[in-house]
Amino acid sequence: MTHETNGPAAWPARRTLLTAGAGAVLATGCSRSAAAPDLRASPSPSGTTRGADLTPGAMALFEDPSYNFNGLFALGASGAGAAEVGEVLTAVNAINKAGPSAQSYVTTFSRLGDRLMAAPEGGRPDGRTTRFRALRAAQYYGQALFFVLGSDTPGDEERLYRAGRAAWDRFCSLCDPKPVTDRVPYGKTPLPVWFFRPGGSGSRRPTVILTNGSDGQNVDMWTYGVPAALDRGWNALVYDGPGQGQLLFVDRVTFTPTWEKVVAPLIDWLSRRPDVDTGKIALTGLSMAGDLVPRAAAFEPRLAAAVAMPGCVEPWRGFPPEIREILRPGKAETNDIWNKEVVPSLPEADAATMKKRFEPFSVPAMLAARQGKTFTDFYTPARAIQALTVTDVVSRIRTPMLVLDYEGEQFYPGQARELYDKLASPKDYVKLTAAEGAQLHCSPMAPQLHCEVVFDWLQETL
Incomplete structure (x- = not known):
């Protein structure tokens, strides 16, 4: 585990940190022509470039x-x-x-x-x-x-x-106590929320808002935060935002680049509760939400702390170059290339990956995929993914932020460091490593260690 900070608080002494080798990121690049890119050889939400190198023995x-x-x-x-x-x-x-x-x-x-x-x-x-x-x-x-x-x-x-x-x-x-459930107003489609509280008194407590990525489910927020919060006497809010869970699969609402407009009504809802310390509301974001959290923090001043897991500034760069090169300034030209040059020679497994990756950004793509078809409009969801770029707003952030990174990060290699370097707020950078069994995107084999790092930092910061 490597760690850097520019904040005033010292990292707990028990976290004597290991130094990882520089540049420990997975290679990108594809082995096929642009007409038939091999997505499995590049960062994707369901694969790794050199996964075998970092998943030895029992991990394979x-x-x-x-x-x-x-x-x-x-x-x-x-x-x-x-x-x-x-x-x-x-x-x-x-x-x-x-x-x-x-x-x-x-x-x-x-x-x-x-x-x-x-x-x-x-x-x-x-x-x-x-x-x-x-x-x-x-x-x-x-x-x-x-x-x-x-x-x-x-x-x-x-x-x-x-x-x-x-x-x-x-x-x-x-659960005992049962989480409070509600539908928080958001545009035309309310956000379902589950508010978990520790047992005991109803006194005001720190609260963490747990944000999922582009393909996670509520159960993942349990693994990556709810018990850790409750054990420390914190409240934890789990929710489905646009492009996630119920809003995607049932209500058919796709991702928005203005995530502060998602977080603001959640904070409004929390602020009306007598068991929430409104000066200690934190926001965490797992996977692609490592991009959503900085965006929210740049425009929502009520956040006391934020954690990007991992840091991400441009989700579009999580696609291999051969896919990104399809996108041209014009919609007709882009879709011509996609439908005439790419789709006819796209291997079945890669087509499935593209369907999965584009559905949170396009209802037509999702509905076509459910019919076993490949979407025909590449341009619109690709532009929606591009719109998630937060490079230009990071300098606005004043909220203390922890940026996590992972040895062998498959999807956003180098972006955690890029986010950290751009931050002007109090900040910390922690890289989880293979030596700890915490390698790869979001440390899939070490969520307990992951939560220890995050909640130790939150406790210190707040």
Whole structure:
């Protein structure tokens, strides 16, 4: 773990930090022509460029880096009760035996979710058993959801989302205390929220708003923050924003570049609660939300602290150059290149990856993917992704910020450092490493360590 700071607070002494080698990032670049780019050889939300180098031994669940990366998230979630090691490894063995494919992955994990939502055979589960079976089911439905667009049944996407959401809601209904649920006004489509509180008094407490990325589910926010917050006496707010969860899969609302307009009504809602210390509201962002959080912090002065996990300033650069080069100034020219030169020679697995990556930015792309088709309008969602660039607004940030980075970061290599260098506010930079088992995007095998770093910093900062 490497660490840098320009803030006045000293890092806790127990965090004597290891120095990682400079430039420990994954190579980008593709091995095919622009007409048929190999997305799996470049940063993508479901694969790594040199994943085998950084996922040795027990971390190598599948030969295919896309399945491996997602499987690691399921394994890592076991520390928070959001998965079971034996269940995950049994599913991995079943998928490998059947032949790894989107279909075998979806079928195996969705059936596992179904099994956990039913009562255990021959047993009479109490509330706690039912609760954590539902939490694990939410994880497994999320695993299936991630690959469903590449399966034989892409039209099952909304059904799988609803199954995972039902599992999450069952889990929440059995928590003690139950999270407060509400619909926070936002444009024409309210934001669903789950407000978790520690037991005990209703005194005012620090509160963390946990922000998901472009393809995460509510269960991931449990793994990456809720228990860590509650254990420290904090409140935690989980929500679906545009392009996420219910707003994407059901309400069909895509991402917005003005994330401060999403965060502001959440803070308004929190500020009306007697159990929230309004001077200690923090915002964290996982995966692509490492771009959304700096944007919100640049325009929302009520935030007391912010964490980008990892730091990101331009999500469009997370696509390989061959994909970015398709985008031209004109819509007609761009879509001509996409439909006539790229799509006809795009391998099936790469087409599925593009469908997955573009759907949070385009309802037509999502609906086409659910019909087993590749979207025809590349230009509009590509411009929407470009609009998320925050390079020009980072200098406005006055909120103290922690920027996380990861050895072997696949999607946004170098961008965490770029964000950190541009910040003029009190700031810290921490790079999690392979020596700690915390390598790769969002440290999928080390979410507990991840939370320790984040919440130690939040405690020190606030």
